[in-house]
Amino acid sequence: MTEPRLFVDHDLQAEQPLTLTGNHHHYLAKVLRLGAGATVKLFNGRDGEWRAVIDHMTRQGVEMILRERLRPQAVEPDLWLLFAPIKGKRVDTIAEKAGELGVSRIMPVITQRTVVSRVNVDRLRANAREAAEQCERLTLPEVMEPLDLGAAIASWPAGRVLLLADERASATPIAEALADLARESARPAAVLIGPEGGFAEDEKRLVRALPDCVPVSLGPRLLRADTAVFATLALWQAHLGDWRGGDAGWSQ
Numbered sequence: 001m002t003e004p005r006l007f008v009d010h011d012l013q014a015e016q017p018l019t020l021t022g023n024h025h026h027y028l029a030k031v032l033r034l035g036a037g038a039t040v041k042l043f044n045g046r047d048g049e050w051r052a053v054i055d056h057m058t059r060q061g062v063e064m065i066l067r068e069r070l071r072p073q074a075v076e077p078d079l080w081l082l083f084a085p086i087k088g089k090r091v092d093t094i095a096e097k098a099g100e101l102g103v104s105r106i107m108p109v110i111t112q113r114t115v116v117s118r119v120n121v122d123r124l125r126a127n128a129r130e131a132a133e134q135c136e137r138l139t140l141p142e143v144m145e146p147l148d149l150g151a152a153i154a155s156w157p158a159g160r161v162l163l164l165a166d167e168r169a170s171a172t173p174i175a176e177a178l179a180d181l182a183r184e185s186a187r188p189a190a191v192l193i194g195p196e197g198g199f200a201e202d203e204k205r206l207v208r209a210l211p212d213c214v215p216v217s218l219g220p221r222l223l224r225a226d227t228a229v230f231a232t233l234a235l236w237q238a239h240l241g242d243w244r245g246g247d248a249g250w251s252q
């Protein structure tokens with residue numbers, strides 16, 4: 001069986017005892033039926049990845065001891081995803097894939113044509129967390145409460161590139177725009193994908209007015225919003241993020 005890998009809030013340091021309770025306890029004791037001597041990988045987004053050994057189980061929790069650090073904490077790309085929530089399970093898949101594709105912050109934004117009235121943020125968090133645990137990243141993406149697109153743009157941090165996925169023919173092909181950005185020094189970035197009905201024209205004008213906005217085209221076919229999310233994130237990682245070989249410029 002593969003060693004389970006869990007995100008925890010505890011500080012992690014050598015020979016430290018710790019107790020996992022609640023869902024973690026249930027998962028390790030009841031679902032996986034692990035006992036004394038079994039090992040588990042733990043990470044907390046701050047202290048790297050550790051191997052812990054189960055010492056014993058109680059009715060309240062799993063008593064563990066941290067044995068060895070497997071990886072130090074590394075600096076990860078600073079990439080936000082802003083997307084208009086869509087209906088059904090595809091919104092959960094967006095959170096899952098954003099976790100796997102190394103997004104640092106997931107921001108549901110409400111646009112004029114967003115049809116979803118309620119976003120289950122807890123479920124998005126659970127999907128992003130499970131994805132981070134299984135894909136071996138060392139951090140969790142932060143999942144924000146939904147925000148109006150106008151408010152997100154009004155408080156846009158200076159210097160953060162905003163790639164606006166815009167199906168309009170005048171937008172630069174994405175590979176070209178990313179190659180241009182790769183010639184500059186590394187900058188924090190974000191990707192913005194519209195709802196199924198697309199952005200309203202005044203929304204596009206508002207976003208395009210940001211000095212750091214780069215409108216990009218994803219080719220001649222109209223993609224579903226979730227496909228546009230995955231394609232844009234993958235291309236960004238390949239051109240500017242940690243899919244590049246060597247030092248991708250994210251060290252501090």
Ligand code: SAM
Binds near residue numbers: 199222
């Ligand atoms: N405006 C369209 C309509 O109502 O026919 C559909 C919008 S599309 C389903 C959802 C979002 O995906 C768009 O707002 C855009 O951000 C992105 N998108 C889809 N295809 C794209 C393309 N070829 N180039 C750039 N962005 C695209």
